Amino acid sequence: MKVKTSHTSITDQDVYILLSKIPPGKVSTYGDVAKALGHPKAARAIGRIIANNPNPISIPCHRVVKSNGEIGGFAYGEQSKREILEKEGIKFQNKIVENFEEQRLSF
DNA sequence: GCCATGGCTAGTA
DNA sequence: GCCATGGCTAGTA
Numbered sequence: 001m002k003v004k005t006s007h008t009s010i011t012d013q014d015v016y017i018l019l020s021k022i023p024p025g026k027v028s029t030y031g032d033v034a035k036a037l038g039h040p041k042a043a044r045a046i047g048r049i050i051a052n053n054p055n056p057i058s059i060p061c062h063r064v065v066k067s068n069g070e071i072g073g074f075a076y077g078e079q080s081k082r083e084i085l086e087k088e089g090i091k092f093q094n095k096i097v098e099n100f101e102e103q104r105l106s107f
Numbered sequence: 108g109c110c111a112t113g114g115c116t117a118g119t120a
Numbered sequence: 121g122c123c124a125t126g127g128c129t130a131g132t133a
Contacts, residue, residue, distance in 0.1 A: 030112055061111085
């Protein structure tokens with residue numbers, strides 16, 4: 001018989017639903033998403049899940065950046081990620097999101 | 108055993 | 121720059 005475990009895995013759906021709540025002009029971080037799902041240490045796992053994103057069209061995976069405001073990865077290259085974010089109103093100073101803490105969404 | 112991360116320490120300037 | 125973390129995948133038996 002199976003005993004209840006409290007260390008539930010994060011599902012792809014959990015992540016995608018959360019991502020869909022980030023509005024244009026805002027960003028979140030891998031770690032913040034992890035925390036919002038109750039797994040404060042799972043930042044890297046979140047990165048992996050996002051990398052598998054089956055539907056980059058409707059899921060705004062480009063709005064997730066690193067915890068220090070650096071761009072983070074993107075299937076079509078960091079440059080492209082940056083351009084999309086700039087179109088949405090995010091600015092950068094060298095490699096960092098300008099005013100990072102202000103643009104950072106809290107769930 | 109990899110990795111679209113993150114937090115913390117050592118060691119240089 | 122090191123290493124813990126968590127979900128995944130390739131590759132062996």
